[in-house]
Amino acid sequence: MSDPLLKIENLHVAVEGKQILRGLNLTVRPGEIHAIMGPNGSGKSTLSNALMGHPSYLVTSGTVTYKGQQIQELPADERARQGIFLAFQYPTAIPGVSLGNFLLAAVRNVRGAANVKPLEFRKELMACMKDLGIRQDFAGRYVNEGFSGGEKKRVEILQMAMLRPSLAILDETDSGLDIDALRIVAEGVNRQVTPEMGVLVITHYQRLLDYIKPDFVHVLVSGRIVQSGGPELALELEARGYDELLRTHGADAAPVVAGA
Amino acid sequence: MADASTEAAIVQQIRSDYKYGFSDAEDYVFKSGKGLTRELIMQISRLKQEPEWMLDIRLKAFEVFKSKPMPTWGADLSGIDFDDIHYYVRPSEKAETNWDDVPEYIKNTFDKLGIPEAERKFLAGVSAQYESEVVYHSIREDLEKLGVIFLDMDGALRQFPEIVRQYFGTVIPMSDNKFAALNTAVWSGGSFIYVPEGVKVDIPLQAYFRINAQSMGQFERTLIITAPGSFVHYIEGCTAPVYSKDSLHAAVVELIALEGSKIRYTTIQNWSNNVYNLVTKRAKAFRNAAVEWIDGNLGSKITMKYPAIFLMEEGARGEVLSIAFAGKGQHQDAGAKMVHLAPHTSSTVLSKSISKDGGRASYRGLVKVLPKAENIRSNVRCDALILDPESRSDTYPTMDIGNQNVHIGHEATVSKVGDEQVFYLMSRGLSEDDAITMIVNGFFEPFTKELPLEYAVELNRLIKLEMEGSVG
Ligand SMILES: Nc1ncnc2c1ncn2[C@@H]1O[C@H](COP(=O)(O)OP(=O)(O)O)[C@@H](O)[C@H]1O
Ligand SMILES: [Mg+2]
Numbered sequence: 001m002s003d004p005l006l007k008i009e010n011l012h013v014a015v016e017g018k019q020i021l022r023g024l025n026l027t028v029r030p031g032e033i034h035a036i037m038g039p040n041g042s043g044k045s046t047l048s049n050a051l052m053g054h055p056s057y058l059v060t061s062g063t064v065t066y067k068g069q070q071i072q073e074l075p076a077d078e079r080a081r082q083g084i085f086l087a088f089q090y091p092t093a094i095p096g097v098s099l100g101n102f103l104l105a106a107v108r109n110v111r112g113a114a115n116v117k118p119l120e121f122r123k124e125l126m127a128c129m130k131d132l133g134i135r136q137d138f139a140g141r142y143v144n145e146g147f148s149g150g151e152k153k154r155v156e157i158l159q160m161a162m163l164r165p166s167l168a169i170l171d172e173t174d175s176g177l178d179i180d181a182l183r184i185v186a187e188g189v190n191r192q193v194t195p196e197m198g199v200l201v202i203t204h205y206q207r208l209l210d211y212i213k214p215d216f217v218h219v220l221v222s223g224r225i226v227q228s229g230g231p232e233l234a235l236e237l238e239a240r241g242y243d244e245l246l247r248t249h250g251a252d253a254a255p256v257v258a259g260a
Numbered sequence: 261m262a263d264a265s266t267e268a269a270i271v272q273q274i275r276s277d278y279k280y281g282f283s284d285a286e287d288y289v290f291k292s293g294k295g296l297t298r299e300l301i302m303q304i305s306r307l308k309q310e311p312e313w314m315l316d317i318r319l320k321a322f323e324v325f326k327s328k329p330m331p332t333w334g335a336d337l338s339g340i341d342f343d344d345i346h347y348y349v350r351p352s353e354k355a356e357t358n359w360d361d362v363p364e365y366i367k368n369t370f371d372k373l374g375i376p377e378a379e380r381k382f383l384a385g386v387s388a389q390y391e392s393e394v395v396y397h398s399i400r401e402d403l404e405k406l407g408v409i410f411l412d413m414d415g416a417l418r419q420f421p422e423i424v425r426q427y428f429g430t431v432i433p434m435s436d437n438k439f440a441a442l443n444t445a446v447w448s449g450g451s452f453i454y455v456p457e458g459v460k461v462d463i464p465l466q467a468y469f470r471i472n473a474q475s476m477g478q479f480e481r482t483l484i485i486t487a488p489g490s491f492v493h494y495i496e497g498c499t500a501p502v503y504s505k506d507s508l509h510a511a512v513v514e515l516i517a518l519e520g521s522k523i524r525y526t527t528i529q530n531w532s533n534n535v536y537n538l539v540t541k542r543a544k545a546f547r548n549a550a551v552e553w554i555d556g557n558l559g560s561k562i563t564m565k566y567p568a569i570f571l572m573e574e575g576a577r578g579e580v581l582s583i584a585f586a587g588k589g590q591h592q593d594a595g596a597k598m599v600h601l602a603p604h605t606s607s608t609v610l611s612k613s614i615s616k617d618g619g620r621a622s623y624r625g626l627v628k629v630l631p632k633a634e635n636i637r638s639n640v641r642c643d644a645l646i647l648d649p650e651s652r653s654d655t656y657p658t659m660d661i662g663n664q665n666v667h668i669g670h671e672a673t674v675s676k677v678g679d680e681q682v683f684y685l686m687s688r689g690l691s692e693d694d695a696i697t698m699i700v701n702g703f704f705e706p707f708t709k710e711l712p713l714e715y716a717v718e719l720n721r722l723i724k725l726e727m728e729g730s731v732g
Contacts, residue, residue: 053687077687077690077695080688085687086687088687092678092684094699096703106685106689109690163689
């Protein structure tokens with residue numbers, strides 16, 4: 001088996017003094033797609049933010065190893081430059097900054113300014129926008145300002161396409177998309193997946209996994225992975241719901257020994 | 261270690277941060293001693309070979325200046341010592357129209373600032389003022405043939421004394437404020453523009469103002485008149501070297517937009533942090549005319565500037581779009597005044613300010629509607645972005661509405677740079693500093709997008725420099 005791309009060990013994360021992740025373990029190898037499912041508030045976005053290096057999400061113990069190096073202390077920009085990408089559940093608007101200029105700066109920072117020629121960048125951007133069904137005039141629109149929910153999600157995947165990450169974390173990229181948009185976005189993601197890349201697909205629902213086929217499915221409840229399995233687990237969950245898991249593993253349930 | 265805090269060391273430090281902070285050795289035709297007297301005013305007028313009536317105006321204004329107390333309602337001006345200023349410095353004999361004839365060292369200065377280069381590329385005319393006098397001006401030949409006049413103010417007084425006499429001081433009377441009186445007494449240089457009926461000057465005319473000497477006072481005087489149906493866009497830029505002693509820049513700018521004409525006046529001011537910038541700018545817009553002040557305030561120690569538009573007749577429109585950046589030790593007290601004197605007039609103000617490293621930005625504005633001015637529209641919006649807890653922002657809006665039948669909107673916001681915005685940009689590989697600079701540039705974008713591309717690029721670069729100034 002190849003070396004892991006990402007290895008999360010006994011990860012504990014607190015937000016505003018509240019412990020959210022409580023001993024999370026996960027290993028992603030190159031070429032693997034992992035789905036993380038779980039009820040609202042179970043800590044899925046906390047995991048995404050912590051992996052990307054959000055300063056409010058404090059790693060209180062445990063380690064995150066990416067390409068053989070511990071990264072839990074690195075700032076977000078450094079992680080981005082090393083190939084980690086997060087498609088946000090709620091992308092932030094940056095008024096007055098055009099998507100085109102923003103992406104040029106991003107691509108230059110991630111790929112190195114010398115490797116990015118403005119003309120080629122433009123061509124690539126236009127091609128990627130076309131693939132994702134994003135109108136060309138969006139390049140001149142301000143980042144996420146006045147975008148519909150679906151447009152925001154498409155633009156997240158556009159950024160992923162332009163930044164070509166090694167590890168992509170998609171946090172509920174399916175929410176807010178109608179069925180056609182879902183297909184276009186999922187196809188966009190599938191086009192980008194390479195055998196070297198790892199993908200974490202975070203979702204509440206199974207339907208995205210009809211398009212982006214995971215190798216593994218994990219269930220996150222109250223800050224821990226309580227069950228792992230193959231793609232069939234997603235279908236099971238869809239049928240069963242999260243109630244039973246919440247009863248056994250929810251915050252009120254008996255404690256589980258971390259990392260056991 | 262002991263030297264680190266000496267004045268010289270501090271100045272040296274500031275100089276290395278401020279790209280325009282270099283200075284030239286002084287080699288002047290005439291430089292007055294410090295302080296202002298009646299005799300000096302007479303001497304300036306004589307050197308300029310002015311008509312008697314202008315000297316009379318100057319001397320009257322000098323009395324007004326002396327009689328008016330220092331304004332205390334705005335920024336702190338107590339640091340100004342009127343006796344410690346050189347009021348008139350003449351660097352060369354005359355304003356040249358051929359760049360090669362400009363004295364070598366001045367040419368080098370403007371070369372460094374990119375002036376003739378800009379002209380060749382995208383300007384219809386250029387004027388360059390160094391200390392008290394315009395040393396160079398030019399205008400595209402085809403515009404000159406159409407009757408467009410673009411001269412330094414002194415040249416205009418010599419060549420078109422009747423037009424100057426007709427309009428000089430009609431928009432801003434000498435008694436308006438202490439600094440307008442001072443300017444009227446000792447004015448020198450500045451631009452004069454006249455655009456004949458129906459002529460639209462398609463690309464901008466530019467003036468560049470440079471202070472070089474220490475403890476210098478620059479008092480340019482600008483007058484722009486657009487005849488019915490005409491259009492002009494005038495752009496001015498300003499810089500000065502960094503000294504330990506303060507300089508004073510007190511300009512007066514009068515605009516007259518006659519029926520159906522339009523003036524856009526753009527300022528990108530980037531004074532060094534030892535300049536008191538106290539400028540009076542006012543326009544009169546007549547029937548269906550439009551005036552736009554696009555006012556960018558970076559640098560200076562203190563700026564007090566409230567571009568005003570008097571909407572004289574029906575259908576007149578006024579717009580002020582301004583930004584201010586107050587960094588360490590700076591107070592930007594800027595704003596706008598809109599005076600609706602006639603029905604069916606409209607005004608818009610958008611003011612955006614940033615304060616940082618203990619800097620202070622104030623918006624001070626007035627909307628005045630006369631009783632007979634029915635059906636007017638006015639919309640004022642001020643947005644402030646405060647980058648750290650040491651910095652400060654205030655708004656002082658005044659509404660004086662004499663008519664009930666009006667549409668008036670006022671909105672003010674104060675915000676900080678959002679953590680989520682910074683994280684979002686950093687997650688795309690931008691450093692924290694680059695992320696904040698990008699957010700700041702975005703905040704100023706409604707202003708920047710109104711500038712010609714070259715200036716927009718330059719402004720973004722200046723903002724980046726201002727943002728870097730604080731690091732460490
Ligand atoms: N920035 C934050 N500030 C305060 N609480 C937060 C923050 N982010 C997440 N939380 C809390 O952490 C818990 C998990 O939230 P989240 O990770 O967003 O869950 P999910 O994405 O699985 O719905 C919730 O109780 C939520 O309120
Ligand atoms: Mg979430």
